[in-house]
Amino acid sequence: MTRISTSAAAQAALVDLMRSQRNVFEAQQQLTTGKIAPDLKGSGFRTESLAAAYGARDRAEGYRFSAERVGHKMEVTAIALDKLSEAATDLRVAMTAVDGTHIMSQAREAFEKARNALSTQHAGAYIFGGTRTDANPITANSLADLVAAPTAGDVFVNSSRRPAAKLDDQYTQETGLLADEVGTDLMAAFKRLAEYDAGVNGPFDGPLTDAQYTYLQGEIANVIAAFDGIADKVGENGALQSRVESIVNTQQKKADYLTGLIGDLEDIDMATAATRFQQAQTAVDVAAQTFSVLSQVSLLPFLR
Template sequence: MRISTQAASQAALSDLMRAQREAYDARQQLASGKKAPDLKGYANSAETIIAAKAAQKRSESFVGANERVLNRLEIQDLAYQELSTAATDLRTALTTNDGSFMMDKVQEVFDRASAALNMRFNGSFVFGGRRTDAVPFTADTIADLQAAVPDVSATFQNAADRQTTKIEETITIDVNATASEVGTELMASIERIADFNAGPDGPFDGQITENQQAFLETELANIISAFDTINVAMAENGARQKQLEGSITGHEKRSDYLEIMVAGIEDADMAEAATRFQQAQTAVQVSAQTFSRLSQISLLNYL
C-alpha cells in the first residue's frame, strides 16, 4: 500500500510540474507575443528566421540608401533645369538685332550655369564624379574661360569617372554625369562669344553688323548642341529617379513580405495561448490538490 501510494504521489508531482511548465510557457507567449523566448525554441525553423531577418535588414538598408540618392537626384534635376534655362536664354540673346545688352545676358548665363555646375548636396558636389570634395568647375569669371590653356576644358576639375551607387544586390547605376560632360559645350560657346566681342569685329554694341550676324548664326548651332547635351543628361537623371522609385518600392514590399513570413513562424496565436494558459492553470490546481491528498495518505488512517 505504501509503495503504491509513493508511486501515485510521484506521478501526481510529475503532472503538477508539467502543468506548471505549460502554464509558464503559455504565460510567456501571452506576455511576449512569441512562441519561444529565443531561437532554440524554434528548432529547424531557426535558420529560416535568421536568413529572413538578414534579408529584411538588407532591404531596409537599401531603402534608406536609395531614398538619400533619390533626394540627391531631385537636387540634380534642379541643377539641370537651371542649365537648360541658361542655354535657352543664351540662344535667345543671340537672336536679337540689338547687341547693346548681349554681353550682360552672356554674363548672367555664365553666373547661373557656374552655380548649377557647382551645386552641392549634403556638402558634396553633385557634378564632381567620384571626386565629390573638390569644386568641379573652377572658372570664376568669363575672363578665366578666355585665359584657360589649352581651352575651357582646363576649368573643369571633376573626376573622369562618374560616381556610382548600388541600388540592388546586382544592380549598380551612375548617380550623375560630370560637370565637364554637361557644361563644356555651353562654357566653350560663352568663351567664343567673349573672344569675338573683344576681337576686331566687336564689341556687340548697338545694331548687329553683318560679320557679327554671321558669327552669331554659326554659334547658335553650338548653343543648340549644348542645350541638347544638357537635356539628354536631364532625361537620364529623370530615368534614374524612376528606377530608384521602383527599387525603393520593391525593397519595401520585400521587407514587408519577410516580416510577415517571420511573424508566421515566431508569433504566437494569442487566442490559443490564452486557452492553453487557462487549461494549464486548471491542470495546476487539480494536480496540486491531487498531490496534496496523496501526500497526506498514511496507513494510520486505516488502523
Template sequence: MTRVSTSGNYSSVLTNLMSAQQRQMEASDQLSSGKIGTDLKAFSRNAQVLTAMQTLNTRLTGFTEQNAFTSNRLEMQDLALNKAAEAARMTRDALSNALAADRADALITELKGQFANAVGALNTRHAGKYLFAGGQVDTPPVSARQLSDLTLSPTAVADSFHNDDYIDKARVDETTTLEIGQLADDLGTPMFNAFRDLQAFEEGANGPFTGKLTAAQRTFLQSQIAVWETVQGDLTTAAARNGTVQGQLESVKRGLTARQNTVAGMIGDVSDADMAKAATALTQAQQAVQASSQVFLSLKNVSLLNVLQ
C-alpha cells in the first residue's frame, strides 16, 4: 500500500527550494562583487589570515598617505631653500656688477630686494605651518623686515630669529625615520651677518653707496665677494641635503607600493571569487530553483483526497 503525506512532501520541496535560492543568491553576490563573501564567516579557515593581511594593508596605506604629505613638504622646502640660495647669488652678482661698473647707483636697492627674498624664503609655510620654525610652527621664524633692522643693536641678527631647536622628523615606514626639518637660524645667520656688514658699511663713515665707488668702497666690496660665495654655497648644500632626504623618501615610497601590491594580491587570493566557478554555481542554482518551483506547484494537484477518489 502506498503511503501519501502531502505535508511531508510540501516540507521537503520547500526546504530544497529555499536551499537553491540561498545558493543562487550567494553565487549572484560573488559575480557582482568579485568576492567570496562580505564577512569573515565566508572565509572560514582563512579568516585569521585575511584579517592580518587587511590590518597590514591599512597600516601601509597610512604610511603612504602620510608620506605624500611629507613629500609635498620637502618639495616646498626645496623651493624655499633654492630661493634663498638664489638671493645669495643675486647679491653676489650685484656686488660684482657694482665693481665692474665702478658705480653703486642701484646697489642698495638691489640688496634690499634680495634681503626681502631671503626673509620670504625662510618664512615659507606649508599647510599653514612655518617650515623652518622648528616646533614654533605658528610663529614666523624671521621677524626682520628691512636691512636697517640688522644694525639696530649688536644682537640684532640673533634677535631676528624666533625658531626653537626642534628638528622635525617623519616616520615613513615601520623601521625608517627621516630628519626632514631645517632651522631658520642655521640657514639664515651667515647670510644675515653678511647683509648686516653691508648695511653697516652703508651707514658708516665710508657710505653711502651712491654714484662712483670710492677706494674704500671698492676694497670693501671686493672682500665681500668671497663671503657671499660661501653663503650661497652653504644654502646650496642645505638644498642638496633636502634633496637627499627626498630621494630616501621616494625609495621608501616605492618599497611601500611594492608591498601594498603584494598584500593586495594575497588578499585577492583569499577573498576573490572564482568567477567561472561562481557562474557555473549560479546556473546550477537557477536550475535547481526552477525544478523545485515546478515540483512545489505540482504538489497542489497531489493530495490524499485525490487518491481516495
C-alpha cells in the first residue's frame, strides 16, 4: 500500500510540475510579446471583439491609404491646372503685342505649355484621361494639328467618366478632372488664332494690320473666359482636396482609436505579467523538489 500511495503522489507531483512549467512558458511569452495570448484563439471571450476591431482598423487604414493616394493625385492636378492657367495668361499677353511674328512665337510656346499640362501623368496614369488612363487625352501636338481638327473638342480622347475611389463604407469620391472639361475653351482659342494666321487675313508676320488688330482685341475676351473656366476647375479641385484631407484625418483617428481598443483587449499589464512569471517560477521549483523527493521514497530505510 505504501508503494502504491507513493507512486500516486509522485504521479500527482509530476502533473503539478508539468502544469507549473506550462504556466512559466505562458508567463514568459506574455513578458516577451506584451500580449495576453499569442493569437486570437487564445483570447477567450475577447476573440469576437478583437476580430471585429482588427477588421474595422484594417478597413480604416485601407481607406486612409486610398485617400492619401487621391490627395497626391489632386496635388499633381493642382500643379497641372496652374500650368494650364499660365498658358492661358501667356496667350492673352501675346495677343496684346503689336508684332505678329512675336505673337505666333509666343502662342506656340503657350500651346506647348498647355499641351504638356493636359498630358500630365501621376503614377504612370494620365490625370486628365478620366477612366482611360493609358492614353494621352490630347492628340494635338502642334497648332497645325488643331487647324486640321474639325473642332477643338475633337483633339481630346479622354473618357466621359471621372475615376472614383471608395474612401469610406458609405462614401465614394471622384478623383480627377477631364481634359476636355478644362482644356476645350483654351484649345478653341489656339485653334481660332492658328486658323486666322493661315487664312486670308494672315499670316501674323511683322506689324499688325488693322484687321488683325481688331480680331485680336475681340479674341482676348475669349481667352480671358477660358482662363476663368480653368480657375473654376482650380477651385473645384481645391474643394475636393480639402474634403479628402479631412477623410485622411478621420480615417487616421479611427485607426488610432481602434489600435488603442485592440491594445486594451489583448495587451498584458507588464507588472502583472512579471509577478505571474515569478510566481510560476517559484511553483516550478517547489513542484520539482516535491517530485524529486517523492520519486526517491523507498521502504529500504524501514527494513534496515
